[in-house]
Amino acid sequence: xxxxxxxxMLTTIRNGLKARLHSVTTPASNLKGEIxxxxxxxxxxxxxxxxxxxxxxxxxxxxYTEKAVPAITEIKRVSKPGLRKYVSKIEIPAVLDGxxxxxxxxxxxxxxxxxxxxxxxxxxxxxxxx
Numbered sequence: 001x002x003x004x005x006x007x008x009m010l011t012t013i014r015n016g017l018k019a020r021l022h023s024v025t026t027p028a029s030n031l032k033g034e035i036x037x038x039x040x041x042x043x044x045x046x047x048x049x050x051x052x053x054x055x056x057x058x059x060x061x062x063x064y065t066e067k068a069v070p071a072i073t074e075i076k077r078v079s080k081p082g083l084r085k086y087v088s089k090i091e092i093p094a095v096l097d098g099x100x101x102x103x104x105x106x107x108x109x110x111x112x113x114x115x116x117x118x119x120x121x122x123x124x125x126x127x128x129x130x
Contacts, residue, residue: 005029007077009058010127013045016062017070028056034110035103035126036060042101042112044071044129074130088122100130 002008009026016024026032028050036048036058046061063071079085087093087104092113095102102113106123116123 004077004081006031006035006126007080009035010075010077013060013062013072014075016060017072020064020068021062023059023061025057025059028058031105031110032058038103038110038112039101039129042129044101072129075127076129077127078125079127085125086123087125089117089120091122092117093125093128095128096130100128103127103129 005027009032012024012026033048033050036045039045040048044063046063048058048060051057051059065071092104093102094100095113103126104111104113104116104121104123105126106116106119106121108119108121110126111119111121
C-alpha cells in the first residue's frame with residue numbers, strides 16, 4: 001500500500017514516458033480520475049479511462065509528438081501528505097510562464113490553475129505539469 005497514491009500515479013506516468021509506453025495503468029480513485037481529466041483537457045495526455053472490473057484501474061494513454069517526444073517534459077508533486085501546500089487565488093503559480101499547468105483541488109472540484117483564477121478560487125496545489 002502506498003502512502004501517497006497521487007504521487008504514485010505521477011511516478012507511473014513519468015516512468016511510462018521515459019520507457020516510451022503507449023499507456024500506463026494505475027489503481028483508480030476519484031481524485032486520480034479528476035487529475036487525469038484536467039491533464040487531458042489541457043492536452044498533456046490523450047485519454048484516461050476507468051475500467052469496470054474489480055479492482056478498478058485507471059488506464060492513461062500517453063501523448064507524444066510526431067517525433068516521439070513526450071508531451072510532458074516535467075511532472076512534479078507539490079502538496080504532499082506530510083506537507084500540504086495551499087495557495088490563494090493570487091498565489092497560483094504560472095508554470096513555465098503560463099505554458100505549463102498547475103492542478104488545484106478547490107472547493108468547486110479539481111481544476112487547472114487558469115480555471116481557478118477565472119473562478120477566483122484558491123485551494124490545495126496538487127501538482128505542476130510542464
